[in-house]
Amino acid sequence: MRRRHTLxxxxxxxxxxxxxxxLWSSPNTAQRIIPAGQLFPAG
Known part of the structure; x- marks a missing residue:
């Protein structure tokens, strides 16, 4: 599920x-660099 988070x-x-x-991680995913395509400017 995709959700937006404030960063x-x-x-x-x-x-x-x-x-x-x-970096990001989850209970099922090892820590790794966040891909640039997953980042968006606010607004």
Missing amino acids: RLEQTERGGEAAMKL
């Missing part, structure tokens, strides 16, 4: 290189 992600860089991963 707020904030990132601050204080110089140097930065990296970030956005």
